[in-house]
Amino acid sequence: MNDRAPLTSSLAADARLRRFAWGVVGWNVLVIVWGAYVRASKSGDGCGSHWPLCNGEVVPPAGQFATFVEFMHRATSGIALLGVLGLVVWSFRRFAPGHIVRKAAVWSLVFILIEALIGALLVKLELVADNRSVARAVYMSVHLVNTFLLLGALTLTAYWISGFRPPRLIGLGRTGWWLLAAFASALVVGVTGAIAALGDTLFPASSLAQGIAEEFSGLAHFTVKLRWLHPVAAILSSAVIVSVAAKLRSSPATAPAALVVIAIVAVQFVLGLINVWLLAPIWMQLIHLFFADALWVALVLLAASALGSDATASDPLTAPTAYATT
Known part of the structure; x- marks a missing residue:
């Protein structure tokens, strides 16, 4: 029974990693949808032009609805980033150098960092709320493409972690x-x-x-x-x-x-x-x-x-x- 314990432990660890990977995919989908709510409710200026702080504070006091909406988007986005970081670390610990899971996880990290950069630029350049400029439409289009690339990389990471070729x-x-x-x-x-x-x-x-x-x-x-x-x-x-x-x-x-x-x-x-x-x-x-x-x-x-x-x-x-x- 002791001889079989390491194998059982390894299988359990693989199952946890698989669930975690698909959970990261699901969480990012929710973050994306909430981001659309930020745009649709014109709450993108809820934290002013401050980033990563919200109105100059780490946690803003209860106040305007737009501030709550924007702050929640930043908070959930931060959790998403931590999730992707965790996925990268876990993948590097579990899989050998050069393994495709490692590569997919790294690309996931790259795309979510670009996602954060685009979000920061939207706020700093005030391309939010009632802004009607061409620049806003361009940034949103780039944002959309990068979002899809992020989702694709995360999905492939979870797919290959699940044992597919x-x-x-x-x-x-x-x-x-x-x-x-x-x-x-x-x-x-x-x-x-x-x-x-x-x-x-x-x-x-x-x-x-x-x-x-x-x-x-x-x-x-x-x-x-x-x-x-x-x-x-x-x-x-x-x-x-x-x-x-x-x-x-x-x-x-x-x-x-x-x-x-x-x-x-x-x-x-x-x-x-x-x-x-x-x-x-x-x-x-x-x-x-x-x-x-x-x-x-x-x-x-x-x-x-x-x-x-x-x-x-x-x-x-x-x-x-x-x-x-x-």
């Missing part, structure tokens, strides 16, 4: 190009969505007809004029993503993730329609963003399973499709 990046054939198209489509939708959400925050419409009319008005703000790009990009990208997922559904290794991707795209399409119909209330924006993050995570898992060593012994898009018909 690393990717094989040689001889991908059409699979690699299709996946690249799916990720590019998701990023375009994300960026246009960030700009549309900013327009909805700064210039809320009182009716659907008014909102549509403003999009084609020469006097409208550029974020309003560009708002139509998001639904168009969403329709086109949905077609691309669903096509890729449908093709990869024929492989046993990728079928589960492919079905999840297709399901989330369907849910997002419905949520998008509801969001437009209801004139983008804050609660619906947050739900819409949550499923956007879920779709990105599902896409990452689909790619990881498609590019895994076993799955890419042959190109999943050209491999026999007997699985799909059995």
Whole structure:
């Protein structure tokens, strides 16, 4: 029994690390959604132009609602950073030098540090609350892309900690190009969505007809004029993503993730329609963003399973499709 104790201990430690890694992914999704609430509620200036302090204090006294919202975002973001640091340390202790888990964990740390830097610049440059500048739209777009990269790195870290094989990046054939198209489509939708959400925050419409009319008005703000790009990009990208997922559904290794991707795209399409119909209330924006993050995570898992060593012994898009018909 003593001989088996080290093995049991190792397995228990691996299980704890696996749960911790996926917990870090989940926590970061919640932080991202709360960050959207900061923007939608115009609370980004709740701590003034101070960073990392809030109105010059470590813990500000109870006061304005905007201060509470912004301070909570910074606090939860700080916990997220500590979680990623813990994930890096734990991964370095558990896995050998050069292991792919170590690399993914380090990239997670890099992206969350960039995330903090972008957040700090938004505050210091006062690109928050009612700011209507082009710079704010640019920073928000970069913020969105980096957020997706952070989520992707964290998801891959947790995925490979869970025992799945690393990717094989040689001889991908059409699979690699299709996946690249799916990720590019998701990023375009994300960026246009960030700009549309900013327009909805700064210039809320009182009716659907008014909102549509403003999009084609020469006097409208550029974020309003560009708002139509998001639904168009969403329709086109949905077609691309669903096509890729449908093709990869024929492989046993990728079928589960492919079905999840297709399901989330369907849910997002419905949520998008509801969001437009209801004139983008804050609660619906947050739900819409949550499923956007879920779709990105599902896409990452689909790619990881498609590019895994076993799955890419042959190109999943050209491999026999007997699985799909059995």
